[in-house]
Amino acid sequence: MSVQAVVFDIGNVLIEWQPERHYDAKFGEARRREMFEAVDLHGMNDRIDMGGPFKDTIYDEAEKYSQYRAEIRDWFDSWIKMASPEIPQSVLLLRALRAKSIPVFALSNFGVESFAYAETVYPFLGEFDKRYISGHMEVIKPDQKIYEMVEADCGVAPAGLLFADDRVDNIAAADARGWQTHLFETPKGWAKRLVDEGLLTSEEAGL
Template identity: 70%
Template sequence: MRPEAVVFDIGNVLIEWQPERFYDSEIGEARRREMFAEVDLHGMNDQVDRGHPFRETIYAAAEDYPKWREEIRLWHDRWIEMACPVIDHSVRLLRALRGKGVPVFALSNFGIESFAYAETQYPFLGEFDRRYISGHMAVIKPDAEIYRLLEEDCGVPAGALLFADDRIDNIRAAEARGWQAHLFTGPEGWAARLVEAGLLSAEEAA
């Protein structure tokens, strides 16, 4: 089935999301590994992505681990440095699809305040036809409910959605609902998939 709409994840599809890389540059790989082993920072971030307050959630975690207090607070204070740079080719694909009249949606695990901040730095985040941001939905991928809510709202049949995400668990959850899906490992592969699906020409996807 030719897709009727394309769904983009944001982190590591449109914007690089690499907290470990940020901390390696700040405190060194050895200390970063020690901190991540002692503190479930990604679990903390999941709470933000479920809609918990951005600063309060991170600062509370920092108080729970005084050894790492200042480092954990960086997750809030310098968050934008973890969420960069833009993956320019992916943004071109987003715009090429919209230029062809293909509906383009965002489906992303993202906090309420952090997404609002990201919008001020990355204007293309306002270019989607519809945006499904986990913090506003109070559920995160790969929970089946977030996919169901998108289907219910957009009205596009599950089998007519083509979804790109960098995490295999999120891809499998989408496929379990009948979505077409692409495991994103780089924009070139995603471009090729969009051409294969008949949504863009090779020139438009370049």
């Protein structure tokens, strides 16, 4: 089936999401490695992405590990620095697709409050035709349920969806449901895929 709608992940597809890079720069790589070994910060973030409160989830976690209290709180205090910068060519692709009236959806693991914050910094997050944000849905990728919910709502058959995500497990889950997929590694590679699908010209894709 030809592509009927394009689905973008957000973190590391439209916006860089690199907590480790931020912690290395601010606290040093050795301290970061020690803390990440002791504290499941990504698991903490998953709870936010499933709809948990943004600040309270992080600050409560910080109280469990007094030796890392300041660093864990920084996940909230400096969150936007971890979720930056935007990936310009990917934003161009989003806008180029919409300019051609090709439906474009977002499907992202993102907290309710953190996504609202990100919208104040990245206006393009308001430009999708439909947005499927895990915090509102209370389920995260790669749980099959989130893909089922997208299918039920969007009105496009699974085979008509082309989904870009940077994580292999999220791509595998979409593949299992019959979606067309693209493992995002570089914006140029994603641009070439959209050109190969006949959705954009090379010029439109910034190639």
